[in-house]
Structures are given as C-alpha cells and as structure tokens.
Amino acid sequence: MLSSAIAGFVASAVLIIAIGAQNAFILRQGLRGEHVLPVVLICAFSDLALISAGIAGLGAAINAHPQLITVIRYAGAAFLLGYAVLAARRAMRPQTLDPAGKAPTTLRATLLTCLALTYLNPHVYLDTVLLLGSVAQQHANRWAFGLGAAVASLTWFAGLGLGARWLAPLLARPSAWRVLDGSIALVMAALGTALVVQA
Template sequence: MPVVVTGLLTGLSIIVAIGAQNAYLLRQGLTRNHVAIVITICVLSDMLLIGLGVAGVGSLVRQHPAAVTVVTWLGVAYLAGYGLVSLWRARRPGRLEAASGHRASRRTVVTTTLALTYLNPHLYLDILLLGSIATTYGDDRWWFAGGVWLGSLLWFTGVGLGAHAAAPHLARPGTWRVLDVLIGLVMLGLAIRLALP
C-alpha cells in the first residue's frame, strides 16, 4: 500500500502543474463543452504513457533525441497558436454558460486535446522520470504505476467536473476575459520556455 500512496503523491506532484492540457480542461469544464471527452482522453493518455514509462520504453525516447526535437518545435508552434487565439478571443468575452457562445465540435475538442497532450515534450520527460522512479521499486513498480494512474484520474476528473460545477457562479463576461487571457499567457509562456535552450 505505501508504494501506491507514493505513486499517487508523485503523480499528483507532476500532473498538478498548470500547463496547456490542464488549462484547456479547465476551459472546457467551465463551458461544459465535451468535458467528459477531454477528461477521458487525458486520463487514458496518461495511463498509456505512464504504463509505457514504467515498462521501460523511456529508454527508447532517450535514444532518439531528433524525435524529441521535432516534437518540441511542433509543441512550440501549437502552444503559441493556441495562446494567440485565446488572447484574441478575450477581446470579446462571452458568458460562461453552456448554451452561450460558440461551442467547439466534438472533432475539434478531440483534436485539440490530443495535440495538447502528445505535442508536449515535457510529457515525455515526465515519462522518463516516472519510469526511472518506478524501477527503484522492482517488482512493486506496477503498484507505483497504479498510484500514479489514480492520481491522474482524481486530478483530471476533479478539474473537469469541479470547473463544470463552478460554471453557474462564473457567468460574467469579465471572468471569461480573465480566463482567456490567463490561458493565452500560460500557453505563450510554455511555448517560449520550450523554444529557449
């Protein structure tokens, strides 16, 4: 049991950082726009990637630095573009209600969530880190992975549904503007951080 708890706490310490994926999930939760799909993709992607890291696939990533470079620059371009769109959207804020404003299609939400998940080079570094930590537990490494998976499930579900529950209290255009500006700045900040050596 302590190994599961260690995995849970380690996973949360990595996942909780406000990044592109979390910011997008928060926004979708607030607008009630396909939030279950975003939560599902985030959780299943984490389970897959954490499982690969614990299984030792992280060493393959380490052996192909050119692939990491390509993913990094794709991530920079995507994050910068998304950040600029968020800042542009903040010019004319809507209301944080499910029925108001433009709602993205299911295909757009799925594509955006997958891009924000898999074009994030930090994700692959986290896999290496978690894989390295898991190996220190030997035969119990899958219990450690189970704890990390539980942390992922709790976090993404909490953010998505928590934002959804708070949406009725945040139905002011000013809140919408602040949210879009913050998301835009986070995305641009992450893009700059990735672009700098």
C-alpha cells in the same frame, strides 16, 4: 505493494497539479460544460498509456534518440503558441466569451485539440515517460507504482473537469471569461516560448 502505489500517486500528483496547457484546456471545457467526460477520459487514459510505456522501457529508448525530443519540442512550441493566439483573440472579443451565447465546439474538434495538447507537449514525455518511468524502476512493485500514478491522474483530471462547474457562477460575466482566456493565453505563450528557449 501499497507503499509503491502510494508513492506513484504522490509522484504523479506533484507533476500534474500545475497550471499547464492540458489543465487549462480541461478547466475551460469544464466551465463551459462541453464534452467534459470525453476530455477527462482522453487525458486520464493517455497518462495511463504513457506511464505504462515509461515503466515498460520507452523512456530508455527515447533517451537513446534525443532528436525525437527535439522534434516534439518544436512541434509542441508551435502548437502552444498558436493556441495562445486563439485564447488571446477570445479575450479581446468579450462577446465570444459567454459560453451560453457561443455555438458549441464539435466533439471532434474538441478531442483533436485535447489530443494535440496532450501529445505535442514535450513535458508529457519528460515527466510521464522518462521521470515517472525511471522512478518506477526503483520500486520492487513498479506496476503498483504505475497504477498509483494513473489513479492520481484520473482523480485530478476528473476533479478539474467535473468540479469546474462549481466555479461557473463566478464566470457568468463575459469580463470574467476575458480574464480566464487572457490567463490561458499567457500560460500557453510562456510554455511555448520556454520550449523554444530551452531547445
């Protein structure tokens, strides 16, 4: 059981520890110190739900209807490209980059963005539901594998969101936020474009 849990932890960690749309959003919220805990919890519990769905057999059902992935792929690409435009606009307007000088985003808007970045991203289904779900089936204790994978997600998201404040002194200047938002815009644009190209 422990070996399955460790395998799940490692497999999940390898998939989520990368600069992606969701991670970039969590990092930005952590740096701004804005609605961090709700964002971390949404991302962690979403991964838990998706991992559980994959282990329970949703991955096989999605494979049987590939058109669902196509719809999700284009919707996700549109959202990511739109988010890239917003990040690029922030990067070109340094006066809006200082978190202390900008009006806070509402909790509702933040959570809606977080949910969209999570569920409109086709990779979350390909990696979490299909891949982790398939790998879990190879373990005698598949639910222990899922638990380990979920713990890895929670650990990563909590560390990224709550630990980002240690980087805040480095990003006290608007120019540093310009670089961060510019990087986020490039990542989002690259991910959105890749989704369209790979379709």
